[in-house]
Amino acid sequence: MIATCVTVYVLPEYVEQFIEATIENHRGSVMEPENLRFDVLRAKSDPCRFTLYEVYRTEAGAAAHKETAHYKKWKDTVAEWMAKPREGVAHDVIAPLDPEVWKTERKYG
Amino acid sequence: MIATCVTVYVLPEYVEQFIEATIENHRGSVMEPENLRFDVLRAKSDPCRFTLYEVYRTEAGAAAHKETAHYKKWKDTVAEWMAKPREGVAHDVIAPLDPEVWKTERKYG
8 A cells, every 4th residue: 555645735815726626636536446545634724734645555556546637637727726836745554454444435426 | 523644753763663652552543432543654755754644533532532541651652762743733624524434444452
């Protein structure tokens, strides 16, 4: 598994549009066969700071995400809305180790 | 729901002990009634950098975690092993919104 925490700072005037575009990306991402989680979070201390928590079963699955139409659309759409470049930190998983307990239930599509 | 990302930098000589103590904390935490997730992650770019991803159904549940024996033991045990103070960023959840899809399956206890 690979778990990536992405920190995004959005320009205040684009926050609502960013949320809308990111929910759309979330809906597409959780439908990917190798995706286990795609959580969208907003910092309580700063309404312009967001975390995306993206977990894939394999490195290949994480790489495949970047080739999807929903990711490419999101990346191009939000590019001009960011206050600074987003930062992703990729992790190995220590616990829990069973990929099945990571899976977001598919409620879309 | 409240989702907290905690970043921890551990002194190299204590990394293995930190992992052991944190897995024990994970096992206790996922048994808490309000806990939805307690993921333990290690950064691929830095073997001394860890992320704890802690999700609780309510603020009260997140507060109750800090009163548990397993948390207090972990906090005291790892205090001297950290290269710098740990940093937690608390978030509101934007997606997914159903708490049921967040839950770590209880495999312990």
